[in-house]
Amino acid sequence: DTEVTQTPKHLVMGMTNKKSLKCEQHMGHRAMYWYKQKAKKPPELMFVYSYEKLSINESVPSRFSPECPNSSLLNLHLHALQPEDSALYLCASSLKPGTNQTPLHFGNGTRLTVT
Amino acid sequence: GENVEQHPSTLSVQEGDSAVIKCTYSDSASNYFPWYKQELGKRPQLIIDIRSNVGEKKDQRIAVTLNKTAKHFSLHITETQPEDSAVYFCAALGNNRLAFGKGNQVVVIP
Numbered sequence: 001d002t003e004v005t006q007t008p009k010h011l012v013m014g015m016t017n018k019k020s021l022k023c024e025q026h027m028g029h030r031a032m033y034w035y036k037q038k039a040k041k042p043p044e045l046m047f048v049y050s051y052e053k054l055s056i057n058e059s060v061p062s063r064f065s066p067e068c069p070n071s072s073l074l075n076l077h078l079h080a081l082q083p084e085d086s087a088l089y090l091c092a093s094s095l096k097p098g099t100n101q102t103p104l105h106f107g108n109g110t111r112l113t114v115t
Numbered sequence: 116g117e118n119v120e121q122h123p124s125t126l127s128v129q130e131g132d133s134a135v136i137k138c139t140y141s142d143s144a145s146n147y148f149p150w151y152k153q154e155l156g157k158r159p160q161l162i163i164d165i166r167s168n169v170g171e172k173k174d175q176r177i178a179v180t181l182n183k184t185a186k187h188f189s190l191h192i193t194e195t196q197p198e199d200s201a202v203y204f205c206a207a208l209g210n211n212r213l214a215f216g217k218g219n220q221v222v223v224i225p
Contacts (some may be wrong), residue, residue, distance in 0.1 A: 042204050042215035043159065054214065090158065098211045103149060106158040 003027055009016050012113045016103035021110045023074040023091030033076040033104065034066060035090040043090055043106075049074060050097035070096035081114045088112070097101060117142040117209030121216025128195050129224050136219045137188040138205035148181060148188045149209035153199045153218075162203075163190070195223045 004025045013019050023032065031050050033041035048056035049068040057066075063079040063085075074091055088109045095102040118141040128134045140148075149164035165172045165179045165188065172179050176195075181188040188207075192199055200223045205216040 031144045040202075040218070043220055045212055055171075101147060101208055101211070101213070103164055106151075106160070106211065108158045 003058075004091055004093055004105050006089075006107035006110050007112075008110055009108065010113075012083065012115060013078065013102045014115055015083075018077070019087055021076040021077065021112075023076075023107055024072055025093045025105070026072055027095075027105070028071075028072060028083060029091065029093035029095050029105070031087070031094045033092040034064075034074070034076050035092060035096075035106075036092055037088040037109070047076075048097065055097065056079045078112075081112075083114050086112055086114045117145055117214035119207050119214045120137060120207060121205050121219055123219065125192070125220045125222070126218065127144065127222045127224060128142045130195060132195055133222055134190075134192045134199070134223075136190045136203055136205065137187060138189070138207075140184075140209070140214070141184065141186065141206070142209035143183075143208040147206040148179070149204065149206050149213070150190050151177060151215075152185055152201045152214050153204065159204060161162075167208040194211040194215050195221075197223050197225050204205050 007022045034046040037043045046060045047066040052068045063080050067075040090109045091107040092104045120139045146167040151159035153159045153160045153189045163179050176193045178191040203220045204218045
């Protein structure tokens with residue numbers, strides 16, 4: 001069982017499609033993250049939301065658009081992706097952000113394939 | 116930013132033997148060092164972590180040691196079992212971000 005829930009588990013989309021990835025946690029965590037993971041590579045940070053505000057954007061292309069509607073939800077809107085964007089997208093949360101960062105809890109991820 | 120190096124990249128051990136994975140970090144201000152285990156097709160899962168005010172931490176068969184002077188930390192797995200086979204990532208918290216090592220594939224041979 002995972003305490004961070006991601007949907008969908010798998011997603012195949014064309015380069016002209018618009019889709020969204022969703023993430024939910026009910027642990028009262030105030031920091032939420034999007035990571036991208038390629039095969040045999042470590043997770044790569046994309047965005048951090050602290051107290052529902054975007055605090056870190058690791059120079060991610062604008063075809064990825066994050067959204068944090070409330071403290072429990074995190075979305076990643078996708079538009080005009082490229083085949084090289086195919087990867088496992090992991091959502092994570094932690095009780096506190098920043099230098100007081102507590103352990104990251106990862107969701108099971110969304111396996112994205114861009115055709 | 117923080118840079119984490121992880122060695123070796125692959126490690127094969129006989130079941131019952133010990134495995135050790137070492138990581139080095141660059142930012143002396145880093146203060147939190149977690150280890151994640153990722154099985155094939157699954158999410159990274161935290162297995163143990165250590166903060167900079169502690170030198171060693173143990174949880175059953177798993178232990179982590181931290182040498183702040185040398186800026187390195189290590190994961191020790193004793194009495195390895197086949198279910199320990201996975202990729203292990205070390206990480207260090209610096210500049211409000213977790214920097215991950217490249218990962219270590221551990222294979223436990225029955």
